[in-house]
Amino acid sequence: MQQILARLARPAAHAFALARAPGPGWAALAGAPVRLAARPAFCAPIRLLSSEALAHERRDDAAPSAPAASAEYVPVSYSEYTGISPYTMKAIDKVMGFKTATKVQDQIISRLPIEGDIMIKAKTGTGKTVAFLVSAIESLLRAYEADPERRAKGHKIGCLIVTPTRELAKQIATEAEKLVKHHRWGVQSIVGGERASYQLRALQMRRADIVIGTPGRLRDFLENQPSVNEQAVDTKVMIMDEADVLLDMGFRDELNKITSFLPADRQTFLVSATLNQKVRELASTVFARGFDMIDCVGRDEANSHANVKQEYITASPEQHIPLLIDLVETHIKQNKAEGRGSKIVVFFPTIKAADLYGEVLRQVVQKNVHQLDDRGFGQQHQHQHQRRGQPLRLRHAREIGDIVKLFTIHGKISQESRSRRSDQFRAFPVSAGRASILATTDVSARGVDYPDVSMVIQVGIPPQAESYIHRLGRTGRAGKAGEGVAILAPVEMAFLGKIKSMPITQSEKYTPDYIRSVCDLENGALAHLAPRITSAAQNADPERVESAYHSMLAYYAAGSELIDHPGGDRIIAGTEPMLKFFNVPATPIPRRLHEALRVGKLPRRDSSDRGSGSRGGGFGSRNHRGFGSRGGGSRSRDGGFGSRDDRFRSRDDRFGSRDDRFGSRDGGFGSRDRSFGSRESSFRDGSDRSQRGDRQSGGGHHRPTPHWMGRGKVGSR
Numbered sequence: 001m002q003q004i005l006a007r008l009a010r011p012a013a014h015a016f017a018l019a020r021a022p023g024p025g026w027a028a029l030a031g032a033p034v035r036l037a038a039r040p041a042f043c044a045p046i047r048l049l050s051s052e053a054l055a056h057e058r059r060d061d062a063a064p065s066a067p068a069a070s071a072e073y074v075p076v077s078y079s080e081y082t083g084i085s086p087y088t089m090k091a092i093d094k095v096m097g098f099k100t101a102t103k104v105q106d107q108i109i110s111r112l113p114i115e116g117d118i119m120i121k122a123k124t125g126t127g128k129t130v131a132f133l134v135s136a137i138e139s140l141l142r143a144y145e146a147d148p149e150r151r152a153k154g155h156k157i158g159c160l161i162v163t164p165t166r167e168l169a170k171q172i173a174t175e176a177e178k179l180v181k182h183h184r185w186g187v188q189s190i191v192g193g194e195r196a197s198y199q200l201r202a203l204q205m206r207r208a209d210i211v212i213g214t215p216g217r218l219r220d221f222l223e224n225q226p227s228v229n230e231q232a233v234d235t236k237v238m239i240m241d242e243a244d245v246l247l248d249m250g251f252r253d254e255l256n257k258i259t260s261f262l263p264a265d266r267q268t269f270l271v272s273a274t275l276n277q278k279v280r281e282l283a284s285t286v287f288a289r290g291f292d293m294i295d296c297v298g299r300d301e302a303n304s305h306a307n308v309k310q311e312y313i314t315a316s317p318e319q320h321i322p323l324l325i326d327l328v329e330t331h332i333k334q335n336k337a338e339g340r341g342s343k344i345v346v347f348f349p350t351i352k353a354a355d356l357y358g359e360v361l362r363q364v365v366q367k368n369v370h371q372l373d374d375r376g377f378g379q380q381h382q383h384q385h386q387r388r389g390q391p392l393r394l395r396h397a398r399e400i401g402d403i404v405k406l407f408t409i410h411g412k413i414s415q416e417s418r419s420r421r422s423d424q425f426r427a428f429p430v431s432a433g434r435a436s437i438l439a440t441t442d443v444s445a446r447g448v449d450y451p452d453v454s455m456v457i458q459v460g461i462p463p464q465a466e467s468y469i470h471r472l473g474r475t476g477r478a479g480k481a482g483e484g485v486a487i488l489a490p491v492e493m494a495f496l497g498k499i500k501s502m503p504i505t506q507s508e509k510y511t512p513d514y515i516r517s518v519c520d521l522e523n524g525a526l527a528h529l530a531p532r533i534t535s536a537a538q539n540a541d542p543e544r545v546e547s548a549y550h551s552m553l554a555y556y557a558a559g560s561e562l563i564d565h566p567g568g569d570r571i572i573a574g575t576e577p578m579l580k581f582f583n584v585p586a587t588p589i590p591r592r593l594h595e596a597l598r599v600g601k602l603p604r605r606d607s608s609d610r611g612s613g614s615r616g617g618g619f620g621s622r623n624h625r626g627f628g629s630r631g632g633g634s635r636s637r638d639g640g641f642g643s644r645d646d647r648f649r650s651r652d653d654r655f656g657s658r659d660d661r662f663g664s665r666d667g668g669f670g671s672r673d674r675s676f677g678s679r680e681s682s683f684r685d686g687s688d689r690s691q692r693g694d695r696q697s698g699g700g701h702h703r704p705t706p707h708w709m710g711r712g713k714v715g716s717r
């Protein structure tokens, strides 16, 4: 009934074109006069904001706001839109396979043809890409109708899309290629990290109807390549996707420069999942005329999905890994019991932490992956499946049992590996008994589309409050169900105050008693995995554990506004327990890191301070079976850290690990996100392990073997 009413209320789409007033109305996002956008009275129950309203609405997305009910969107069938050309419609239907429009798609497509500039705000994973692409294609089509010669040549850039990362550029290019398939247009990518000469040649030789690029390479081409400059002078549509990310990455200058090469009468789209002051300021410079705002998030609605349950768990850092393992295991088992597979993304604050914790997770939960080929299918039975003509996935799952595969992606991994792992994680089949886990940093937080992610776990706080929304947005995409859990240390609890508008509640399951049970490896919920867990903890290289610890301290120092920051000592005391899990004794932290934490002088510590025996707690002291029985550290400060202080010399290096969310400024994922130390793996291989004795006797970390290590159970993985 509701659907019938919604359809009756919907007039022909061509009548939706917005009446646009000329003039500079909007300009004053930052204070000057603005004009009100025309709003069709028959508008779906979605908010269409004027720039005036935008200017007055100076709240950031993660900031608190009063909850209010918002009308539910009733999906509209694509067949109802009359503003889409037949070729585009055919692609939506046959190539993309989309039958109904998402909320943001409806808001854009029901208004086609759109003449002017638009700012789009919609929740993560709601199909913004198709929304702006369809509009851009239809605008370009009209321009081609007026200029058939241009259409025939296809040499000039018709639509230019700027996006922060190569991965996103690739994603958008894939969608664009599908949508223009029947138009027979060309789609090209101009991104960093690939050979410029190849891209340049392709621009000159092939159609350039839609060009998607990352800011650095685009600016470079426009500034230094007259032929590209010439191709761009009559660009019809410019789109800035993930505008908030572009700005967070410091691309403001690049954006200004790129727009300076484009004609003033172009159509501009600014697309963002979150709206903050920086985005408003960008809007005030890139929109050459008045613009309309399409805001698909209700004024008082949380910028997350109702279908994604959000919980947090408070626990000391040494409990984080067992909790993480328990969360992952429970989720996989539960889904399997319901006949589904699992796809989990775990976010860590720093590269070092992602490497270290991700490797522990791999050693504990990964299984049967040797049976997989690159596509995630079983190898050994492949010929049988093909011969019998049976679906590979089903037979595979039945024959070799559960499969759990862990992928790691962060900015220290080469672009090529990242792309490969990203593709594999995306394609990993989500069928019963199969689970894939991605251990990552904020490099995977924004814009990356991994369909079917069933759970997002955030270990620690994100670098910015808004990032919480983006990370969470990797699940619950395209209307699917999802789950989000944040594991926070007590020192991080103040972060909850920064995301008050999010419907996140304390986990009812993970009570202090249950957390203790999870961490009681001998008798608790993870007893069956105790040998694997203890072995993984033992395998971790102490220097890398320490390095990850330092990276966490630097991370807190850089993002101090997100935590309760009464001074560095509390942060150190609150973070140091992460060492306990690995049985690595605490040592003095580098001077510059101390300065960053604003604790003044390095505290004097004798060796008994350094060890955690004096602190007690942790796993061992409670049940004499966990990770806690430890002696003092033996590393001298001079020998141990003199050279390491170098790592904190430059601001970039010091705080680099926070930048890993977006990666290279030229659109890759990587080069900005320096971490602490250069080696990739946080774990020793066999030969490394054999050297441990030397290191211990040579003044490196002394990690006394707890009584529980070395038992038969521990080594058997």
Ligand SMILES: Nc1ncnc2c1ncn2[C@@H]1O[C@H](COP(=O)(O)OP(=O)(O)OP(=O)(O)O)[C@@H](O)[C@H]1O
Binding pocket: 098, 099, 100, 101, 102, 105, 122, 123, 124, 125, 126, 127, 128, 129, 130, 273, 446, 447, 448, 449, 451, 473, 477, 478
């Ligand atoms: N109309 C539709 N019907 C079904 N699936 C859709 C539809 N539109 C988009 N999708 C799918 O939904 C997923 C999310 O789309 P998209 O990546 O465009 O979202 P987004 O809003 O740009 O997300 P983010 O803010 O995270 O970048 C994609 O897998 C896409 O293929």
